[in-house]
Amino acid sequence: xxxxxxxxxFDDAAAAADAGDALKSAxxxxxxxxxxxxxxxxxxxxxxxxxRHRLYVWPxxxxxxxxxxxxxxxxxxxxxxxxxxxxxxxLAMPPLSVMCYTGALLGAILxxxxxxxxxxxxxxxxxxxxxxxSQGLVGLLVNADAEQRSQVTDILNQAGAVDVKAGx
Amino acid sequence: MASETQAxxxxxxxxxxxxxxxxxxxxxxxxxxxxxxNEKQRMTPGIxxxxxxxxxxxxxxxxxxxxxxxxxxxxSDHQAWGFYIAAFAxxxxxxxxxxxxxxxxxxxxxxxxxxxxxxxxIFSLVSLVNILLFIPALIVLPDIGVMHESGxxxxxxxxxxxxxxxxxxxxxxxxxxxxxxxxxxxxxAAMPDMAxxxxxxxxxRATLYGKLAGCWYGTKRQWQVQKGGLAxxxxxxxxxxxxxxxxxxxxxxxxxxxxxxDSILPPFYTxxxxxxxxxTILLVAYVMRRWGGYRELIGQAPFWAASKVLxxxxxxxxxxxxxxxxxxxxxxxxxxxxxxxYLMFDSYLGIFWAQLFFTFFIPFxxxxxxxxxxxxxxxxLAAVFIIIGLMLWHIRIFAAAFxxxxxxxxxxxxxxxxxxxxxALLLPPPEAxxxxxxxxxxxxxxxxxxxxxxRIGMMMLPPLSLWEMKEGSMYQRVDTLIRGRYLVLGKxx
Numbered sequence: 285x286x287x288x289x290x291x292x293x294f295d296d297a298a299a300a301a302d303a304g305d306a307l308k309s310a311x312x313x314x315x316x317x318x319x320x321x322x323x324x325x326x327x328x329x330x331x332x333x334x335x336r337h338r339l340y341v342w343p344x345x346x347x348x349x350x351x352x353x354x355x356x357x358x359x360x361x362x363x364x365x366x367x368x369x370x371x372x373x374x375l376a377m378p379p380l381s382v383m384c385y386t387g388a389l390l391g392a393i394l395x396x397x398x399x400x401x402x403x404x405x406x407x408x409x410x411x412x413x414x415x416x417x418s419q420g421l422v423g424l425l426v427n428a429d430a431e432q433r434s435q436v437t438d439i440l441n442q443a444g445a446v447d448v449k450a451g452x
Numbered sequence: 453m454a455s456e457t458q459a460x461x462x463x464x465x466x467x468x469x470x471x472x473x474x475x476x477x478x479x480x481x482x483x484x485x486x487x488x489x490n491e492k493q494r495m496t497p498g499i500x501x502x503x504x505x506x507x508x509x510x511x512x513x514x515x516x517x518x519x520x521x522x523x524x525x526x527x528s529d530h531q532a533w534g535f536y537i538a539a540f541a542x543x544x545x546x547x548x549x550x551x552x553x554x555x556x557x558x559x560x561x562x563x564x565x566x567x568x569x570x571x572x573x574i575f576s577l578v579s580l581v582n583i584l585l586f587i588p589a590l591i592v593l594p595d596i597g598v599m600h601e602s603g604x605x606x607x608x609x610x611x612x613x614x615x616x617x618x619x620x621x622x623x624x625x626x627x628x629x630x631x632x633x634x635x636x637x638x639x640x641a642a643m644p645d646m647a648x649x650x651x652x653x654x655x656x657r658a659t660l661y662g663k664l665a666g667c668w669y670g671t672k673r674q675w676q677v678q679k680g681g682l683a684x685x686x687x688x689x690x691x692x693x694x695x696x697x698x699x700x701x702x703x704x705x706x707x708x709x710x711x712x713x714d715s716i717l718p719p720f721y722t723x724x725x726x727x728x729x730x731x732t733i734l735l736v737a738y739v740m741r742r743w744g745g746y747r748e749l750i751g752q753a754p755f756w757a758a759s760k761v762l763x764x765x766x767x768x769x770x771x772x773x774x775x776x777x778x779x780x781x782x783x784x785x786x787x788x789x790x791x792x793x794y795l796m797f798d799s800y801l802g803i804f805w806a807q808l809f810f811t812f813f814i815p816f817x818x819x820x821x822x823x824x825x826x827x828x829x830x831x832x833l834a835a836v837f838i839i840i841g842l843m844l845w846h847i848r849i850f851a852a853a854f855x856x857x858x859x860x861x862x863x864x865x866x867x868x869x870x871x872x873x874x875x876a877l878l879l880p881p882p883e884a885x886x887x888x889x890x891x892x893x894x895x896x897x898x899x900x901x902x903x904x905x906x907r908i909g910m911m912m913l914p915p916l917s918l919w920e921m922k923e924g925s926m927y928q929r930v931d932t933l934i935r936g937r938y939l940v941l942g943k944x945x
Contacts, residue, residue: 322648323482323923324675326944335673339680343688358615367597367605367614368868379615382699383622389692390629396684397636403677404643406669413669418648420483420922423670 288433289412289451291320292424292440300422301331303443307426310439318406320413320423330422342399343392350391351384358383412451421446474930474939476826478567478751482922485749486645489916490652492745499743500907507904514539514897518588520890530708533592534854535847535891537704539898540585542846544700545721546839547582547902548693549729550575551634554641555686563941564757566924567750569917571740572733573641574909576634581905585898586627590620593703594859606865610707611699623703626696633689638913640681643668645914657912697722701849708853709794710864711787716779720772727765727811728842731835734758736906738832740915749916752828759831763819766838770812794881795852803848803884810841843895847887855885 294300300319307317319330327334358380366374417423424445428436433450440448480488518536525532554572557565597617600606612619646665650658668674701721706712734755741750777796780788796804815834824830857863887895927942 318669318671318673320670321672321675322486322644322670323919323926324679325672329944330672332672335676337673337677337680339677339684343684362615365617367607367617372614376614379612382611383615385695386622386626386629389688389695390625390632393629393633393636393685393688393692396681396688397632400636400640400677400681403681404640404674405667406671406674415651417670418486418651425669 287427287429290426290428290433290436290440291412291414291449291451292426292443292445293414293416293447293449294422294424294444295420295446296444297325297330297422299444300424301329303424303440303445304331306439306443307424307436310435312426312428312432312436316428317424317426320417320425322418322420337403339396339399339403342395346395346398347388347392349395351388353391354384354387355380357387412449414447414449416447474937476752476756477564477928477930477939478749478753479925479928479930480749480921482925485922485925486648486918487652489749489914489918490649492749493911493915495745497743497745499739500910503739503903504907507900507902507907510896510900511904512897512900513893514895514900517890517893517897521894524890527588527591530592530594530859531855531885533588534851534885535887536894537589537592537854538846538850539895540582540589541700541704541850542843542895543578543585543898543902544582545697545725545842545846546728546732547575547578548630548634548696549725550733551579551637552686552689552693552726553730553733555637555682555689558682559686561943561945562757563924563928564753566754566920567746567916568733568737568754568758569641569920570645570913570915571736572729573634573638573917574906574913574915575729575732576631576638577909578902578905579631579634581901583624583627583631585901586624589704590623593620594864598859598865600861600867604867606861607868608707608859608864608866609710611702619703623699626692626699630689630692630696633685633692637682637685637689639664640678640685641917642913643678644670644919645917648918649914660912693725694722697725705849705853708864709791709856712791712853714776714780716772716776720769720776723765723768723772724842724845727762727769727838730758730762730765731838731842732902734762734831735835735839738829738835741828746916749921752826755828755831756825759819759825759834762831762834762838763816766812766815766819766834770816773808790881794856795848799881799884800848800852803844807841807844807848810837810844812841815841843899847895851885851887856882 292300292303294303304317304319308314314333319325319332359375362375362380368374412425414421414423424440426436426440437448437450521532521536527533550572552572554565554569558569594608595618596610596612597605597607607613610619612622616622643665646661647668647670650661650665653661698718698721701718705721706714706717737750737754740746777792780792793799814837818824818830818834818837821830824833859865861867927944929940930937931940932938
């Protein structure tokens with residue numbers, strides 16, 4: 285079923301939180317609406333649930349790949365161009381540890397950036413925004429089905445929205 | 453309690469408010485902050501033109517110096533490039549630690565850091581220049597192992613000893629990783645500000661903001677990912693910057709003076725870098741506040757608070773210097789005495805004392821003074837002396853190290869059978885090396901390129917962390933308690 289984006293703008297964060305509660309009571313799932321803010325509000329301040337992300341997996345994965353790659357490249361370099369010094373072993377662990385640390389961190393950084401690019405994509409279809417959010421207004425964006433549109437608009441208006449906009 | 457949430461611009465008398473009155477803080481009006489900062493960015497007061505032109509001229513001088521040096525000496529003799537290495541290390545020292553300040557003070561959730569965060573992060577752009585500056589440094593760095601005419605392999609002692617004949621690839625990987633991480637921090641931190649500023653800019657900046665922050669809407673999930681991303685990148689940056697500093701000082705200073713083995717030098721260099729980074733941030737913040745048109749947005753509190761950190765780092769710098777000296781002084785090995793004479797008490801005696809005055813004897817009393825710190829000019833003034841002192845430190849350590857020994861057998865290189873004999877090569881210590889005109893140009897070019905790139909960064913990106921300042925205004929207000937007015941801070945975490 286086709287959905288439409290409806291954006292309610294509130295000059296009072298408490299009113300926006302009330303609107304969120306009203307949407308929840310009306311049976312609109314939390315995944316269908318989003319608060320748009322110009323600052324990070326404290327956890328739970330707008331009555332929304334916890335949003336989980338798994339960003340930490342990316343540096344761990346990248347770090348492991350980087351570590352293995354550095355170990356292989358460092359080891360192969362040593363085999364290819366051996367430096368024979370006194371009775372010391374061919375494979376010197378201290379400099380190899382320097383290479384492994386470099387590789388692990390480089391991998392972790394690269395993968396974290398990839399993870400951020402993936403995770404920063406909005407988790408709902410957002411085709412509607414308003415510049416007034418950057419001036420402190422709180423936006424409540426709802427993806428509503430055709431039969432919910434008027435109900436959602438009423439909820440937003442009753443909660444005290446200063447403006448309600450509908451997307452295409 | 454009567455509360456006030458409007459801006460306080462630091463002009464009131466603080467005598468009735470104790471030593472840390474609310475007038476030191478700026479609580480901006482959040483609803484107009486984006487428009488206000490974008491307007492200030494457009495105005496371009498004269499100081500920014502001066503910085504841009506001076507930076508450009510000095511950068512051109514640096515390029516001229518580099519070309520002159522390359523034409524006259526080539527790249528085969530590392531001893532000719534000591535001052536270039538000093539200039540590179542100086543730029544690296546000042547700029548690599550600056551983004552860390554944004555991360556560290558964000559970790560500690562201090563409110564006073566908010567006007568400083570973006571200034572610190574914009575130095576990430578200079579880290580891209582660091583990659584370019586690093587290329588000639590790697591070219592002139594002598595190999596770890598070279599073939600003797602007899603066909604036997606000669607070696608020099610370094611952290612890569614036994615493993616690699618040339619560590620350039622790994623050194624560059626570290627530098628690229630560091631730059632990548634710092635630029636990512638800048639991107640993630642500036643994304644909300646770029647998105648919010650899209651409607652206030654036009655032309656190139658509008659296109660740039662659209663590309664870099666087009667996906668930002670300020671959803672709860674995006675704020676959480678941004679917070680997590682900054683935490684992870686900040687931690688990785690800290691792990692990386694300390695490590696790359698260790699590589700730079702080990703390879704380009706310690707390993708270049710045969711027999712110099714000092715476990716204090718890498719942490720000493722890290723402390724110096726932290727000190728230089730913070731000093732640079734405070735100096736820039738002061739210029740922005742005093743002459744750049746941002747007086748109403750940067751209060752005195754950042755200077756007051758950060759000056760204490762700078763004082764601590766200045767003391768740590770001096771402690772490490774003393775620890776370095778005293779260990780070698782009582783050790784009294786021949787090579788240790790030679791190194792002390794070379795770097796401190798003979799060859800580079802004048803520059804050593806000059807550096808000590810600039811990094812400790814002058815800034816220490818300034819930073820200790822409550823009056824100087826509270827008025828906001830104390831820390832930036834101390835920063836000027838510290839930055840000059842650190843330039844002298846880099847000349848004394850890096851230029852001296854590169855000039856210490858030639859890349860020949862009995863100089864930097866040994867037969868493998870002699871590689872563990874810890875030779876004292878510096879008897880008598882070599883004479884100090886003085887910079888030629890090309891060297892002076894390159895050092896000035898190092899300063900110029902930092903000014904130029906930073907200024908370009910300020911033109912392209914929101915120069916203040918708007919979302920953090922707005923967040924701060926949500927958590928701060930001035931309230932009355934009995935008869936005094938005090939700042940009240942909300943601490944949600």
